[in-house]
Amino acid sequence: xxxxxxxxxxxxxxxxxxxxxxxxxxxxxxxxxxxxxxxxxxxxxxxxxxxxxxxxxxxxxxxxxxxxxxxxxxxxxxxxxxxxxxxxxxxxxxxxxxxxxxxxxxxxxxxxxxxxxxxxxxxxxxxxxxxxxxxxxxxxxxxxxxxxxxxxxxxxxxxxxxxxxxxxxxxxxxxxxxxxxxxxxxxxxxxxxxxxxxxxxxxxxxxxxxxxxxxxxxxxxxxxxxxxxxxxxxxxxxxxxxxxxxxxxxxxxxxxxxxxxxxxxxxxxxxxxxxxxxxxxxxxxxxxxxxxxxxxxxxxxxxxxxxxxxxxxxxxxxxxxxxxxxxxxxxxxxxxxxxxxxxxxxxxxxxxxxxxxxxxxxxxxxxxxxxxxxxxxxx
Numbered sequence: 001x002x003x004x005x006x007x008x009x010x011x012x013x014x015x016x017x018x019x020x021x022x023x024x025x026x027x028x029x030x031x032x033x034x035x036x037x038x039x040x041x042x043x044x045x046x047x048x049x050x051x052x053x054x055x056x057x058x059x060x061x062x063x064x065x066x067x068x069x070x071x072x073x074x075x076x077x078x079x080x081x082x083x084x085x086x087x088x089x090x091x092x093x094x095x096x097x098x099x100x101x102x103x104x105x106x107x108x109x110x111x112x113x114x115x116x117x118x119x120x121x122x123x124x125x126x127x128x129x130x131x132x133x134x135x136x137x138x139x140x141x142x143x144x145x146x147x148x149x150x151x152x153x154x155x156x157x158x159x160x161x162x163x164x165x166x167x168x169x170x171x172x173x174x175x176x177x178x179x180x181x182x183x184x185x186x187x188x189x190x191x192x193x194x195x196x197x198x199x200x201x202x203x204x205x206x207x208x209x210x211x212x213x214x215x216x217x218x219x220x221x222x223x224x225x226x227x228x229x230x231x232x233x234x235x236x237x238x239x240x241x242x243x244x245x246x247x248x249x250x251x252x253x254x255x256x257x258x259x260x261x262x263x264x265x266x267x268x269x270x271x272x273x274x275x276x277x278x279x280x281x282x283x284x285x286x287x288x289x290x291x292x293x294x295x296x297x298x299x300x301x302x303x304x305x306x307x308x309x310x311x312x313x314x315x316x317x318x319x320x321x322x323x324x325x326x327x328x329x330x331x332x333x334x335x336x337x338x339x340x341x342x343x344x345x346x347x348x349x350x351x352x353x354x355x356x357x358x359x360x361x362x363x364x365x366x367x368x369x370x371x372x373x374x375x376x377x378x379x
Contacts (some may be wrong), residue, residue, distance in 0.1 A: 045339065298342075
């Protein structure tokens with residue numbers, strides 16, 4: 001995004017996301033409507049629950065809202081129909097430490113200081129947790145992610161009792177207790193952030209057979225034993241295949257046919273983990289919806305970076321850090337809220353990981369202090 005656009009974007013009259021009553025109309029018509037008292041709809045309830053589901057290593061081309069036809073992400077397909085799907089969202093970096101730092105701080109590496117990981121965040125950063133806590137939201141952080149762990153100050157502003165070193169699931173006892181608190185106490189507000197990965201290589205075989213049962217067309221003649229053999233070969237030579245592909249193929253004596261089979265096997269492995277991620281996300285969204293809190297919730301799904309799989313002629317395969325492949329930099333971002341606050345649709349304007357924090361703050365009615373150092377834009 002050009003610097004001039006980034007500077008002036010917060011002062012735009014019309015935002016990308018919001019649609020409130022008469023303000024959805026062009027100015028002359030809105031004035032007439034106001035004069036006739038035609039816009040009498042109640043404003044949507046102010047969000048009391050904001051969930052940032054920021055998972056790791058997601059190739060958005062495997063997700064239904066981004067055109068995947070495999071059917072492996074039914075929960076995200078449903079969620080996308082009820083939400084804003086950002087079609088051109090970009091992360092800052094293809095590695096977790098800098099990427100999560102940009103999401104949580106709304107700033108890029110020149111300010112958050114994480115050019116490689118692991119590294120501690122500077123204490124002077126004003127993270128999303130601190131902004132929401134300052135506005136009366138109780139911040140919660142579910143994370144087993146080693147590169148964005150609390151010990152590296154990625155949880156600044158979160159009380160110790162609200163840090164859970166596990167991935168967030170819909171049946172988590174602490175999460176269920178939080179939903180009960182929100183339901184019983186109309187004054188209580190909460191920010192929930194989770195970072196974890198089930199889609200980071202070298203993956204495993206646990207979900208492959210179930211995935212192929214649901215999607216037999218993806219096997220295309222491959223047997224489970226063949227997939228297992230390809231997976232074992234990949235695990236044994238993972239770094240070499242990722243970073244020195246041509247030399248490793250020659251050393252292992254792999255034919256073109258075997259390379260293509262390995263590529264298919266690993267794509268099936270990855271798709272099975274995307275299906276697992278979809279199921280975890282479904283549990284969280286369903287728990288919120290079943291609690292009756294959906295009208296007062298903002299739920300955002302995004303990722304720190306993507307994943308490049310096999311492509312003939314590519315220098316790096318089955319990885320994300322070494323280069324700027326489109327599948328690595330272009331990541332999902334989907335935001336669902338009350339439809340009068342966020343109108344479901346697709347937006348293909350370029351957005352960035354540093355825009356996530358200020359946008360969620362804006363949707364929650366939180367004004368960031370001028371010295372917060374947030375370079376991102378409230379969309």
